Amino acid sequence: MHGGCRSGQTAPVPHATASGPIVSVDDTGTFRIGPDGADWLGPGRPTAAVADGRVTATVEVDADRSWVVIALEALVDLDGLATGAFDRPSVGVEFTPTDRRVGDHPVEQEAQPHRALAFQHCEFALPATAGADLDGFFLLPHRPPTGWPLLVSDHSGRTVMLAPLEDFHEQTIGLNGGTVRVGWHGDLERVPRGFRTELGVFTGPSARSCLETWGSLLQERAGTVRPGRWADELARRPSYWTDNGAAYWYRTEPGLDAASSIVAAVDDLRGRGVPLGAVQLDSWFYPHVESRPFDTDEWTVPPSAMVAWEPRDDVLPDGIPALRRRLGDPPLVAHIRHLSAQAPIASEVPVHLDGPYAAPATAEAYERWLDQCVAWGVETFEHDWLVEVFFGVRELRSEPGRARDWQEGIDRAASERGITLQWCMGTPADLARSTTLTQVTSVRTCGDHGYIATAGQLWAWFAVTNALARVLGLMPFKDVFRTDAEVAGANGEPEALLSALSTGPVGLGDRVGRFDDAIVPRICRADGLLVKPDVPVAATSASMLANPAFNPTPLVAECHSDHPAGRWCYVVTMHCCPTDDPVDGVLDLADLDDGRPDGDVVLWDWRARTAERVGPDHRRPIHLGREDWRYLVLAPLLDSGMAVIGDVEKFVTAGDSRVRVRAIDGGVSLVVLGAGEDVTVTGWSELPPRSSTAPVVHDPVSGVWELTVAVPARGWTTVEVLAG
DSSP states (O other): OBOOOBTTOSSOEEEEOTTOOEEEEOTTSOEEEOGGGOOSSOOEEEOHHHHTTSEEEEEEEOTTSSEEEEEEEESSOBOOOOOSSTTSOSEEEEEOGGGOOTTOOSSOTTTOSOOEEEEESSGGGOEEEEOTTOOOOOOOTTSOSBEEEEEEEOTTOOEEEEEESSOTTTEEEEOSTTOEEEEEOTTOOOBOTTOEEEEEEEEESSHHHHHHHHHHHHHHHHTOOOOOTTSSHHHHSOEEOOSTTSTTSSOOOTTOOHHHHHHHHHHHHHHTTOOOOOEEEOGGGSOBTTOOOSSOSOOOOOOOOBSOSSOOTTTOTTOHHHHHHHTTSOOEEEEEOOEETTSGGGGTSOEEEETTEEEESSSHHHHHHHHHHHHHTEEEEEEOOHHHHHHHOTHHHHSTTHHHHHHHHHHHHHHHHTOEEEEOSOOHHHHHHGGGOSOEEEEEOSOOTTSSSOHHHHHHHHHHHHHHHHHTTOOEEOOOBOOOHHHHTTOHHHHHHHHHHTSSOOEEOOOTTOOOTTSHHHHBOTTOOBOOOSSOOEEOHHHHHHOTTTSSSOEEEEEEEEETTEEEEEEEEEOOSSOSSOEEEEEEGGGOGGGOOSSOEEEEETTTTEEEEEOTTOEEEEEEOTTOEEEEEEEEOOTTSEEEEEOTTSSSTTOTTTEEEEEETTEEEEEEEOTTOEEEEEEEESSOOBOSSSOEEEOTTTOEEEEEEEOOTTSEEEEEEEOO
């Protein structure tokens, strides 16, 4: 880092990187942000604490990177900072987009009505869009009107993005009301002299490129170590879930109690040949201040706090170890939520108290609960309601570092006991903070299945927020889903598809006897190992800003598998907005961000079972009815003139747990995986290919070829396929 200016200098000082972003402060102390001298956010006026010199606002640049830092630093101890509103910083800069200089709107508002995007500081980081005036974001009203990263794009896709580089729980961007309010959130009461925060200002050719730069920077700074794509049973095999949206969330099978209902469902799935891994136990197993009753028609999710993390006597009288034995001793996933001030443990360990809630002030409470995980056979500790912990207890917000200490304490205690973590109902700050954690293997990135929003809106929420999780190296969880046509209609298959493309857990939740048997062979091998991409499926830059959850435009999302032979891209298009009218658009391969091909590819239509050779500039129309979808696999055309599509019975046809592809002179070498399975590999070639291992069947009309390989008990075999 070098360069810098303090607000209030006597001359304008612009700051630009080699790729063009500019942050300037003029002789009145007014900030302006925009590429190439433009004024995209309007004039930014410092708050009183900056203007009177108690806090410095410094602009710093790294000339080799496409980002600039706005640093705020306290020059003295500060107290009494709170403004009474989280979204109203007492320390920071307030921008007024409607006061931009004439001609400096980044887009023409009528032509591009939704070109700003923010991730709300609420559960599951709700993506919200707005027009060029950066006002009127659709935000959940029970959480503060704040959100970041904040991205603003022009008609070409060029984007400016604001996002914190550290102190994620202390920084905010207040939205709506005609201003963009950047700084230390309004519940921060006191900070010591020297407290310093950094807000990154990024620019790039697209929204996703800015996010990628930010995510890479955070992980580089933190030295982030992720557990990997196969770190626990949730990551390895399909799991059975009992959370909101599942058949047995506060419900039982007629004539059975809660434990027997779950045992019957798991036994039924195993009897159907479903290779289940972990089983999840949700909030129904422990007492709350107001415990929700079972088997009611009411479908609400009350934020009633936890009284004790122990099985309810009226629900699991024999305890969790007994239930686990009845289930066949699988690894368990155990849900926990925010703590009641009435909980006995709140008087035994240090806590912060705030009305009805308590928040552990040290890791001691979590150490006890994680010891219970070890005793119960719990492999993954699912911390839900993270947002409620943070917003429910003021002391977590009143001084810097407390939220970080809370989450790093959980992570440290989990690591010491070999327990993995799932974050649920997290905010962007929780996702970003995970860069200093080691045990978080998955994170929920959309609202509850079948709850509040339509299925399509949840698909869009998932795909857009995944763009945030993906750049941070996190594995998203799509949430439990149902395949029973009486409940899910025709949506069981697209729910399973998105789950398979997530890289995270695949959570089944059907009642006894109602699971669609066709689903599991598409998501995993016979031994249960999930067949997944290398990175989570995420909405493209253009799709993120188009707001497909509410606008009649298709969602376009992509992910990929990398092999020595090249990159295989998986592209899903979906009708997400809540309308019966069809949506139309164009799929342009050049708009696929990381999935954009650099040469010819063979495009496999997964549903139609057809193959077509196309160029990297290929465009095709999209026409989708309500909650309809299309799924395409882009396989690179190799120098031999062949393409390997993979195992087309799987959603992720070229996942590395099924096939690995290496180009050789005149063809390809394949490693095919799955002990004891007969695996059919599909590809494309104009001329009939050949193999010495097994016959290759080639259709001269379509160009599609097939080769069936018997995988021995060791779990893998190799085969070469040569061009004709």
